[in-house]
Amino acid sequence: MDLKSVHEIFNYRILRIPSYQRGYTWANDYVIKTGDEIRKVKGQLKDLWDDLMNIPVNSWHYTGLLTLAKVNKQYDWLTNHAQFAIVDGQQRITSILIILSVLIEKAAIKGIQLEIRPGDELFKYLIIESATIKAFVFGYEKDNPSDKFFRKHILKMDEVEDDSKESVYTENLKNARIFFDVAIDNYVGNKSEKLKELYTKITTNLRFNEYVLPPELDEYVVFETMNNRGKPLSELEKLKNRLMYLNSKLSLYYPKGSVPPENSNDAFLLKQQSQNLERDINTSWITIYNALGANKSNPLSDEDFLKNHWIAYFDKYNRSEAEAYSGYLFDEQFILQNIYAGTVTFLTIHNFIKSLQRASIVWNKLNNPSFFTEEEQRFKDTILSLYRAGMKPSFKPLLMAILLRDDRDSFLKVINLLEDYSFKIFNISDRQSNTGDSKLYKIAYQVYQNNWSVDDVFNNIKQHLDWYYNFSFFKNQVVEMFEYGNRKGFYGWSGRFYFLFEYDCYLRVINNNSTIASRINWEDFNNKNSIEHIYPQSAALSLEEYCEWDITEVKTIRYNSLQGNWSSFKQYSPEERKRYCNSFGNLLAISSSDNSSYSNDPFLYKVDQINKGEEYKNRGYKYDSMSARLVANNSDWTPSLLVDRGKDMLKFLWQKLHPGVEYILTENEEFELLGLPFLIKTEPLKNE
Numbered sequence: 001m002d003l004k005s006v007h008e009i010f011n012y013r014i015l016r017i018p019s020y021q022r023g024y025t026w027a028n029d030y031v032i033k034t035g036d037e038i039r040k041v042k043g044q045l046k047d048l049w050d051d052l053m054n055i056p057v058n059s060w061h062y063t064g065l066l067t068l069a070k071v072n073k074q075y076d077w078l079t080n081h082a083q084f085a086i087v088d089g090q091q092r093i094t095s096i097l098i099i100l101s102v103l104i105e106k107a108a109i110k111g112i113q114l115e116i117r118p119g120d121e122l123f124k125y126l127i128i129e130s131a132t133i134k135a136f137v138f139g140y141e142k143d144n145p146s147d148k149f150f151r152k153h154i155l156k157m158d159e160v161e162d163d164s165k166e167s168v169y170t171e172n173l174k175n176a177r178i179f180f181d182v183a184i185d186n187y188v189g190n191k192s193e194k195l196k197e198l199y200t201k202i203t204t205n206l207r208f209n210e211y212v213l214p215p216e217l218d219e220y221v222v223f224e225t226m227n228n229r230g231k232p233l234s235e236l237e238k239l240k241n242r243l244m245y246l247n248s249k250l251s252l253y254y255p256k257g258s259v260p261p262e263n264s265n266d267a268f269l270l271k272q273q274s275q276n277l278e279r280d281i282n283t284s285w286i287t288i289y290n291a292l293g294a295n296k297s298n299p300l301s302d303e304d305f306l307k308n309h310w311i312a313y314f315d316k317y318n319r320s321e322a323e324a325y326s327g328y329l330f331d332e333q334f335i336l337q338n339i340y341a342g343t344v345t346f347l348t349i350h351n352f353i354k355s356l357q358r359a360s361i362v363w364n365k366l367n368n369p370s371f372f373t374e375e376e377q378r379f380k381d382t383i384l385s386l387y388r389a390g391m392k393p394s395f396k397p398l399l400m401a402i403l404l405r406d407d408r409d410s411f412l413k414v415i416n417l418l419e420d421y422s423f424k425i426f427n428i429s430d431r432q433s434n435t436g437d438s439k440l441y442k443i444a445y446q447v448y449q450n451n452w453s454v455d456d457v458f459n460n461i462k463q464h465l466d467w468y469y470n471f472s473f474f475k476n477q478v479v480e481m482f483e484y485g486n487r488k489g490f491y492g493w494s495g496r497f498y499f500l501f502e503y504d505c506y507l508r509v510i511n512n513n514s515t516i517a518s519r520i521n522w523e524d525f526n527n528k529n530s531i532e533h534i535y536p537q538s539a540a541l542s543l544e545e546y547c548e549w550d551i552t553e554v555k556t557i558r559y560n561s562l563q564g565n566w567s568s569f570k571q572y573s574p575e576e577r578k579r580y581c582n583s584f585g586n587l588l589a590i591s592s593s594d595n596s597s598y599s600n601d602p603f604l605y606k607v608d609q610i611n612k613g614e615e616y617k618n619r620g621y622k623y624d625s626m627s628a629r630l631v632a633n634n635s636d637w638t639p640s641l642l643v644d645r646g647k648d649m650l651k652f653l654w655q656k657l658h659p660g661v662e663y664i665l666t667e668n669e670e671f672e673l674l675g676l677p678f679l680i681k682t683e684p685l686k687n688e
Helices: 044-053 090-110 120-125 145-154 168-188 194-205 219-226 235-247 266-292 302-314 324-333 336-341 346-367 374-390 393-403 408-428 437-448 454-468 471-483 496-510 522-527 553-565 574-581 603-607 626-631 639-657 667-673
Strands: 002-005 013-017 061-071 082-088 127-130 133-136 138-140 206-212 531-533 587-589
Touching: 002 194, 013 090, 044 061, 044 090, 044 168, 044 194, 061 090, 061 219, 082 090, 082 219, 090 120, 090 138, 090 145, 090 168, 090 194, 090 206, 120 127, 138 145, 145 168, 168 194, 168 266, 194 206, 235 266, 235 302, 235 324, 235 346, 266 302, 266 346, 302 324, 302 346, 302 393, 302 437, 346 374, 346 393, 374 393, 374 408, 374 496, 374 522, 393 408, 393 437, 408 454, 408 471, 408 496, 408 639, 437 454, 471 667, 496 522, 496 531, 496 587, 496 626, 496 639, 587 626, 639 667
Parallel strands: 013 082, 013 138, 061 206
Antiparallel strands: 002 206, 061 082, 127 133, 531 587
16 A cells, blocks of 8 residues: 555546446535635535645645556557546545646636646646547546536536436535535635645645555455445445446356357357446446435435335345345345356346336335326326325335336226325324235235236235224224323324315315315425414413413413403313314314414404404405315304314214215214213203
């Protein structure tokens, strides 16, 4: 090993990040805009910048290990240059090249000469030009979208536009350039000569421990071994490297039934096979990372994708073994012994990567439904409805397999059934979150392999649903919600948003209401917690609770005024009032988060906020959701109205759970299910 400066590392060398490497992952916790933010930001980019800033005069800083492997030259016309693949250390060296590209650009603008001969800084680190031919000193292997992005957006080369898609890795490259651009400006200020000082620091005072692999060492094996330290590789990144390695060990593959031609050049054919499969692996991984990073604000997990694909592809799920998918892929399936035994062939790997590639596209749509096309609108709507009910991890391998089927349109009824499955088993029956997952994973495999028809799948899931669903469990859950824990009743129920949203949609249908103004936006409703207590929570409190056990005359007057606004509930105890407050009939889905402005208002103020003043014009129940508009038809809000509304909601719930089955709940059962058991009396309700 040799300790070398950046200048020595790049001396007459072309460096490439090989295809088996991951993309650029270094980042800070947020993207800065001004120099004032540099002190606050945290991350690998900031750490590297701090290392640069803290190098003492006439000293150097150890930057880390850089492992290289000598490879075939890309530019034959550069007779004095050797080409190397970066096996380890690419994140640091890429970051340094980004700093240099920004610094060299700023020096050129300000007329600062960085090397003895003008232009040498470009020749050494960025680009070598001869006539119209260009050679890039540093970059990614060709066909990697990060390479084109690096040249155009980091090196600022004026190149022809192409259709390459950006990814989370290219986003990281862009953000790194932004950070170093701001950091250099902040460091230099109005002292342009500091650009030369910084250039010298980077090229001579940063030192790497360089190690060039001897020819007998396999760079794929070294890469997998070395990258278990530092920021660990994802299983998907390691899998790509493993497949590249196995490709280099494959024998020539002849499809079944084909006969090798006489005098065939097996060595040539094997080389072509290896090159073709390597290209296919690279192409597949480009597609995969484009798909996983398509939503730049929330890129998808490599591990989640790989695990879900493994469940559907191999049918080897084992609940008792943590990370079983990783163990199977690396210790049982894609191993050298299987190459030699002939159980893993060219076709095995080719089919697997093709499946991964196709699955990544539908996986992105499944997790980001906005990526469904217009032609896929029915799938988008059905998947969104499933998300409202509760998208469970156990559903995703099956949904992935469905979306990959040629006859997937016929499976829409299966996705609708999963919506029922989620609501009935987890929200109503209150089962554990992993209930039925092993069974659903088995079904996912059968769907993926095209072994089962849509009816086979539907009937199998329906059988499991009927087995796990139990309405009696819901009755027990109601008791627990009102009597134990935080005692929030239905306001603390896991299914409250989905049920209230569905109930409002039902009311719109039966009332022939299609106005946009009364339509609830699910995202706002769910994320902003837009559930309104018609009878306010504060009115249900005892005087002591309202005053937080600090009873004063002012607080008492305020409390009595509040009770007067809701006088029909005054006759009940605080415990009974709290039950009314959190019962079905008192919870209202509203289209906007105005419930904070309704607060402790009297009922008529809630119905129409203009009663509070002109600034509240066109606000209130009568301008809101269908549910709210129907409540607004009442002149007051009383316990009996609350109970009647609750009973209507129970009838809707019953029909949703048991379509076509006669409603059989007695009034006493209704009171129990509404969390109002104190109403189970022989006498009528108390006078209001």
